[in-house]
Amino acid sequence: MWFFDIALYINQPPRSELFNEIKFIFMSFKNVENKVNVTSEIGTLRRLLIHSPDSGLGKVVPSKAQDWLFEDIVHLDTIRRKEYDFYVKILLYFLDPEKIKGKLAEIDAEASRRAFYKPDNPNFHNSDKVIEIQVLLSDILKDKETKLQLVASVCSLENCTYELQAELMALPEIKLAKVLISGSIDDERMIFPPIPNFIFTRDIGITINNHILMNKAAKQARTRESVLTKYIFFNHPIFADYKKNIIEISDNAHHFLLPYNEIENQKVTLEGGDVMVVSEDHLVIGCSERTSLFACNQVIKTLFKKKVVKKVTVVKIPKKRDYMHLDTVVTQVKRNMWIMLGSLGRMAETNKIPVADVIVELQNIKEEEKTKIIQFKIENPQQPVYFEYLEDLLEDISKNDLGCTEEVKFIYSGNNKFPYDTREQWTDSCNLVCIKEGVVLGYDRNEKTLEVLKENGFSAIEAHELVAKMESGEIDPEKLSNTVVLMPSAELSRARGGFHCMSMPILRDNLTPALS
Numbered sequence: 001m002w003f004f005d006i007a008l009y010i011n012q013p014p015r016s017e018l019f020n021e022i023k024f025i026f027m028s029f030k031n032v033e034n035k036v037n038v039t040s041e042i043g044t045l046r047r048l049l050i051h052s053p054d055s056g057l058g059k060v061v062p063s064k065a066q067d068w069l070f071e072d073i074v075h076l077d078t079i080r081r082k083e084y085d086f087y088v089k090i091l092l093y094f095l096d097p098e099k100i101k102g103k104l105a106e107i108d109a110e111a112s113r114r115a116f117y118k119p120d121n122p123n124f125h126n127s128d129k130v131i132e133i134q135v136l137l138s139d140i141l142k143d144k145e146t147k148l149q150l151v152a153s154v155c156s157l158e159n160c161t162y163e164l165q166a167e168l169m170a171l172p173e174i175k176l177a178k179v180l181i182s183g184s185i186d187d188e189r190m191i192f193p194p195i196p197n198f199i200f201t202r203d204i205g206i207t208i209n210n211h212i213l214m215n216k217a218a219k220q221a222r223t224r225e226s227v228l229t230k231y232i233f234f235n236h237p238i239f240a241d242y243k244k245n246i247i248e249i250s251d252n253a254h255h256f257l258l259p260y261n262e263i264e265n266q267k268v269t270l271e272g273g274d275v276m277v278v279s280e281d282h283l284v285i286g287c288s289e290r291t292s293l294f295a296c297n298q299v300i301k302t303l304f305k306k307k308v309v310k311k312v313t314v315v316k317i318p319k320k321r322d323y324m325h326l327d328t329v330v331t332q333v334k335r336n337m338w339i340m341l342g343s344l345g346r347m348a349e350t351n352k353i354p355v356a357d358v359i360v361e362l363q364n365i366k367e368e369e370k371t372k373i374i375q376f377k378i379e380n381p382q383q384p385v386y387f388e389y390l391e392d393l394l395e396d397i398s399k400n401d402l403g404c405t406e407e408v409k410f411i412y413s414g415n416n417k418f419p420y421d422t423r424e425q426w427t428d429s430c431n432l433v434c435i436k437e438g439v440v441l442g443y444d445r446n447e448k449t450l451e452v453l454k455e456n457g458f459s460a461i462e463a464h465e466l467v468a469k470m471e472s473g474e475i476d477p478e479k480l481s482n483t484v485v486l487m488p489s490a491e492l493s494r495a496r497g498g499f500h501c502m503s504m505p506i507l508r509d510n511l512t513p514a515l516s
């Protein structure tokens, strides 16, 4: 079998003569309704995994907030009732309207006490389209063997006593699922840390066509999420037909023989926010603070060997908290429209603060911070193609992978004006999720970015207004187009992720050919 190492290529300068070599890839526009099937970032969303903020979010203490990857502590009741619940409502109107349409007044009545939104409550919506991961967890815990294995795994990860392990084993499954996620028993007794980032289901795994690539968390605060989801993917009946299609990546062979200080540099880590299926044949993967070069290497080899995709493009972005995953700096809005942070693309030059005498070392650091883009093709991985700017890659995807004939447009965070560009990127201006092509969810606070979207033909509607109008019938979700839904964000944005991060699509419609 051939062997190649992307590290060899990533440090080479882009070769512009290769830009023209990109071949037209024909998409096959089959519209097969698989249970697990995602072939784009923008096809109509049919099923996804989400996780509503659990009580663990309300247990984050200031001294641990950064370790647990939150920028601040959040107010649980506000994040649920005033923010996340709107997300659930909107998803249901689009994906599973029978659950909600005509019932909203009752669902949201004070007397219902949010039962519809609580996964452990008998009146929970329990949609099989807008799938709550806590429900999947309690489902698999019904099986004694799985329960035994999962409790043992979590207890060994969290260093629990044998006595506590026995106590957990004795819990009924619905309660146990809640405890394994929140880290607390009866909401009172904290037995291990919460996993507040579990709301960002994007990061736990990625659907690539009819395969699922599992993550390998980079941060300790997210390792329990990986354990729980591994058991879910391998044991829940909704994934039963796809067991052979679950792809796990592993540590490098004999990594344990390396001295500790070298292990750090050779880590294999991958989080879903770095992985984007932009077309049936093409996967884009960010090499970032969370996804290592070694992981990219392994993903490319595995996907090519299994013939899951034909092209993989690695986008190396600076390893910075601000841009932890690729989807914090770029997401797709329409076939021919992308939203991105200008400083990581062509616009970097226009925004540079002039420095008179930059010392050589500093220049090198700047070089390191440059985005590098390398594309590998299944037929000839040893001859990658380089793209100079992010926009070049995105334009190539729109035109050559998705068959766009119109002009490709880039919406820049904060209109690419300092300081709004970085401020708004920090609060996820570039992290939008498409419910269908051109209908996206984003935070209400990124005003400058929104202005640009509006200049490019989008209208904006506040989440509560959209919900009211979908309930009254004034707005038909099927007919909505070119709209950004403005989601309340005061608390959620402190968790440092937007709606792209808060969604793990498992079924989207395949894109139909572009009308030309």
Ligand SMILES: NC(=[NH2+])NCCC[C@H](N)C(=O)O
Pocket: 068, 069, 070, 197, 200, 202, 203, 272, 273, 274, 324, 325, 327, 328, 495, 496, 497, 498, 500, 501
């Ligand atoms: N796909 C994403 N961008 N996810 C955002 C995750 C945010 C989370 N607080 C973390 O730092 O891990």
